[in-house]
Amino acid sequence: MAGRRWTRWVVAIPMAALALATVYPLVFTANVAMKTRREYVLDRFSLSDAPRWDNIASAWTSVGMSRYFLNSAVVVTCSVALLLLFGSMAGFALARLRFRGSSALYLGFLAALFIPFQVIMVPLTRVLAGTGLVDTYPGLVLAYVAQFLPFTVFLMTSYYSTVPAEVVDAARIDGNTAFGVYWRIMLPMGVPALISVGVLNALFCWNDVLIALLVMPSAEHRTLMVGVTSLRGQYSDDIPVFASGVLVAAVPVLVVYLFLQRQIADGVSAGATKG
Template structure:
């Protein structure tokens, strides 16, 4: 035990410092959000001595955060549903069905993971505008689906490939069609991976700024993260109000992570073990 003590401290101390560095910006922003404008100007780094929701109420009512939250919810839910349906179907096909060119097609899909969005955003913008879907919820849902679908297919294929093929063959012998196998067998068995991938994709979509900023051009259609970014210029003379908007934007993501941290961790290694 003594010999292992220094090794444990050598790991614990850097991890504690990393945790502190991660939590400090959130705690600092939360502290600033409790101050009045005058208190912030007089003492930016000092701890506040009061707890108040005034800045949060003002940020919600005067900056359109309620509209931004609704927009983010619509596009996030729509994109996650589309990603789970398409990703699970593709994962089932690539892992359990045998058809000509499946390996090549899977490699082509996965190669999209190597292409940053910045490389394709100009043609992407032109195509979306050409079909009349710029500045629409449907356009942003399709943008998120196309951007995150290769990642979803990769994880679902990895997970479904761990399911023994004998189970699928037994279902075929019992008279199940391919669609029946997918609906009655693969979806229930893939529920842990679907939950993990759904949470990860929800975080990706909710936190995105670049794609939403490129797609949603009008103020009424902004997502929450784009709207909060715009608050920095709108309330440059009232930093506590801006900090309140940042906390409101971060709160759903923080709660999602706290409640589903095990599923998020499992999603990163989906398919490493049998479901």
Template sequence: MGGARVGKWFVAIPMALLALATIYPLVFTTNVAMKTRHEYVLDRFSVAESLRWSNIEGAWNSVGMARYFVNSIVVVGLSVTFLLIIGSMAGFALGQLRFRGSRALFLGCLAALFIPFQVIMVPLARTMADTGLLDTYPGLVLAYVAQFLPFTIFLMTSYYAGVPADIIDAARIDGNTLYGVYRRIMLPIGRPALLSVGILNALFCWNDVLISLLLMPSADHRTLMVGVTALRGQYSDNIPTFAAGVLIAALPVLLIYLFFQRQIADGVTAGSTKG
């Protein structure tokens, strides 16, 4: 009994320290965002004297954060929609259908996961410029879809591979086409995986800075995370306002984590088991 209790402490203490290290930056940023510049200069680690929302309002209105927020919503929404449609179709084909080259195609998608974006960023920017897609929403959406599609296909293929083939055969006997099987059978079955992958892709796209900064040089088309970097340059001497901008950008991600913890965990582990 004593050994089991000691073992629990060995797990609980590192997990508590990890949780503290994760929560503290958010608490510190929130506290700084509620301070005046004078309070921050005097003592950056002290507790704010009162809840002041003027910094958040100033960050929201100063560099067009509202416009950047809308830009991020539009780009992330379109990107995730295309990723789920294409990823679920490809996952159904690679997980359940057997055709020539299917194995090689899946291995190619798997290999694409190991290619860093920095390797392809220059050719991608040149291609976007040559096709007129640079500094456009369709261009950024296509870049996000191309970047995160291998991950989506991998998880959806792993999930759909665990669906019994008898279900597919029964649906075909009932007269369904392949598209009918996909729409009536596979989409409802894959709803948990689609939700998990959709949340993960939304977080990836929302938190991205490099791709958006590369492909959207215009200030009007910036996404929220790029806008936060611009806020840092403008308010380098006013850290509370910059902290308020960081808080605005982090709030949607925090809410997603709070409400969809289980789905995110399921999405991370979806490809770790074979059905």
């Protein structure tokens, strides 16, 4: 028994070290963001003696992070709203309505899940360009919806499969049409799954850079992550401002993680256990 406890602690120490290695890079960046250039050059690790918010302010204003931030917020909000709407509609129909070809359709959605964006990025850009959607907000929103819809449909279908069929039957007997059942029963019942899937999709869209680079090439349409990539060139000699820009881009995600950790982890593991 004593030996067992001993091994446990032998494991605990590397695990603690790894936890430190997981958190420290961001702590380091946050600390650098609070320093002056001089302080950073003299000593990278020491705590900045007084937090300097002017780095953050200059990243926010002069680099244009505020504009990029707004672009990202608009695109992510619209994309997630459409994903949840279309995903829950299809998920309800596939899980709880019987119709011809429903199982073939479900397999089709599953297959679409395994087409990586890299494989279709050239022709997709052409299709969007052909319809005049390149470099427009609707274009980027559509690209995100197309990218993450198979996953959303898949998770919503498996969630709605756990809703007892009696619930749907009872609502039908009460005189609801299929659309009524969807709107009055399934949508409210789906809230836990919608939150989980919605948060994950918001993270995917917020964090993406490849799709945004392809679909929104012009500078004033940059999303926040594309903006971060352009920081490096501009501020390679002013590391604290660079770090501030990175921090500004990371903070919303950190806040979301702090409050919705459970939902995020649930969404990730639901994909695994139900597949």
